[in-house]
Every structure is written in structure tokens, then in C-alpha cells.
Amino acid sequence: MPYLGKVAAAEIVGPTVNGNCKPLRIKDEDGQIYVVKGIGNPGKAALVSELISVQIAERMGLRVPSYAVMDVPEDLIQYSLDPLAANLSGAPAFASAWVTGAEELTFHEAQKLPDDVQQRTLLLDVLLGNGDRELDAFGGNVNLLWTAEASPIVFDHNLAFNMDLPEYWIENHVFAGQAHAFRDYAVRDEWGKLIDSVLCDWDNIASLVPAEWMYWDADGRTSATNPTIEERRGWLERYRTKPEIFWRDL
Structure with a gap:
């Protein structure tokens, strides 16, 4: 880990x-x-x-x-x-x-990655509400590092949990070309199982967040940072509670 x-x-x-x-x-x-x-x-x-x-x-x-x-x-x-x-x-x-020797992934390199890696990254950003992985042949902000390994390194998610992204925002995503793969309901079910397994570990995920980040008054814990931890979990679970909205983006 x-x-x-x-x-x-x-x-x-x-x-x-x-x-x-x-x-x-x-x-x-x-x-x-x-x-x-x-x-x-x-x-x-x-x-x-x-x-x-x-x-x-x-x-x-x-x-x-x-x-x-x-x-x-x-x-x-x-x-x-x-x-x-x-x-x-x-x-x-x-x-x-700091990842020594790593470089930002280019658009040309990105399109050569295995479909599974592209789909997994695209699904991650839809799940998180992360619109900060845009790239095309003319440039962008990909937030993916390239090393000698076969898979890229994903990083920089401080803009995730954006619950106000516009409809069709993924058209500018570096892996937007993989959106068609999620139109198959059987494929959606398989990816949904992966998301389920991730969120089953939510308590451990949330436990690492320092109280100083979750509250404006960390000692009193009366004024929560927005969005709250509970709101973040609800946002992640929309793939199950509001599937028509979640999969619409794909």
C-alpha cells in the first residue's frame, strides 16, 4: 500500500x-x-x-x-x-x-495505453467528479505521469468531488473515446462490482483524513468543511442510488 x-x-x-x-x-x-x-x-x-x-x-x-x-x-x-x-x-x-524520472503523459502516448487502463481511469474520474484530466492533441492538463512501467500514475485530485460539473463534461477527458464501452449493461455491472468493493472499505478510507481538514474548528468539531465526509460518500454512492444520472455522463 x-x-x-x-x-x-x-x-x-x-x-x-x-x-x-x-x-x-x-x-x-x-x-x-x-x-x-x-x-x-x-x-x-x-x-x-x-x-x-x-x-x-x-x-x-x-x-x-x-x-x-x-x-x-x-x-x-x-x-x-x-x-x-x-x-x-x-x-x-x-x-x-516525488516520482523520479517520471514525465507527463502525452496525448499520443495516452491513446496507446490498454483499453482497461483508459476505462478504469475514466470511470475513476466520473465516480469522483474530477474534471481535471483533460488532454487532446493541442494540449491540456492530464495529471498522469509516465514511467518505464506499462501503466501511468494518476495524481493531483484536489479538484475532485465537483458536484456541479456540466452535462457531457467528459467529452474533454483524455480518455473520452472509451465512453462507448460503458453503454453495455453487463460491462456496467462488472465495474459496479468494483466500485462496491471499494466503498465497502469506506470507513478505512475516511479514517485517514485528519480532523484538522474536516472541520474549520478542529477542536470543537462543530463546523464541517464543505462538502462533508457524509456528502462525499453520498456522492460516490450515486452510481447505485441514481444510476441513470451516473451512467449518463458516460
Whole structure:
């Protein structure tokens, strides 16, 4: 399992080249480098989305980077010369291990991937409500890493659980060409069994989310971050409670 538990930051290396939410590269006490996002930006709800989504992707048979919840000491933040370090203050951060030698997948490479990998990734994003994996021959934001392995690495899900995506949004998805495969009801049933098996482990998935991310007042726990954990589970279960809406996107 790629989950590494809680790790402690030892050095802020600097900003990443890509990423709209301005993540930082941070080295932990063992020398491992991570791409790290904090509650300042992209925010608590985004970190919940990251941690839940990567676990679901893993359970759906997709490759993900190793990931952790990172404690960043306040003195490390205060003495950093990088102004983005302030985004890490106030709560643990989400940390995704840096994948050495990995490159972003190109559109040409993406279309050569096995159908199963393409369909699995497309289904993941429909399940999550993640519209942030767009790519065509002219460019886009694919959020897939390519290594020497046969399967790509899925990452960057801070925009998942978008419950207001427009109808037909998947037309811009990198694997939109696989949508036809889900029109077969027998195929839907098989994929539905996979989703069922994933959500059977929901309690373990949700248990990894720090209270500091789930509530604006982590101590009192009276003001929940939106969407709440319960709303997120309800959203995931719509493939069963509202199948006509869920499969419509495909």
C-alpha cells in the first residue's frame, strides 16, 4: 500500500514547476522528496479530496504515487525564504512522493495505453467528479505521469468531488473515446462490482483524513468543511442510488 502514514518535514526545497495551487517540494527526515499542499492553498476541502481520491484510485487498481500526511514544523515555515511556505501553516499537509524520472503523459502516448487502463481511469474520474484530466492533441492538463512501467500514475485530485460539473463534461477527458464501452449493461455491472468493493472499505478510507481538514474548528468539531465526509460518500454512492444520472455522463 502506497500510504506512508505521517511523515515530518525537514527541509523546504522549493516550488514545483507546475501546479495551479503552488505546491512545494519538501524533504522529510529520511531524505524523501514530496510534492506538498497545505490548508492555505489549495485549502482544507481540497486536501480531503486528495487523500480520499488517491485511496479510491489505488483500490480501483490504478497506480498512484506513495502519499502521506505531513507535519510541517512552524519554525520551518517561519524561517523559509519561500513566501508559499505560509500555505502550510496551521495543520498537517498532503504529501505526494516525488516520482523520479517520471514525465507527463502525452496525448499520443495516452491513446496507446490498454483499453482497461483508459476505462478504469475514466470511470475513476466520473465516480469522483474530477474534471481535471483533460488532454487532446493541442494540449491540456492530464495529471498522469509516465514511467518505464506499462501503466501511468494518476495524481493531483484536489479538484475532485465537483458536484456541479456540466452535462457531457467528459467529452474533454483524455480518455473520452472509451465512453462507448460503458453503454453495455453487463460491462456496467462488472465495474459496479468494483466500485462496491471499494466503498465497502469506506470507513478505512475516511479514517485517514485528519480532523484538522474536516472541520474549520478542529477542536470543537462543530463546523464541517464543505462538502462533508457524509456528502462525499453520498456522492460516490450515486452510481447505485441514481444510476441513470451516473451512467449518463458516460
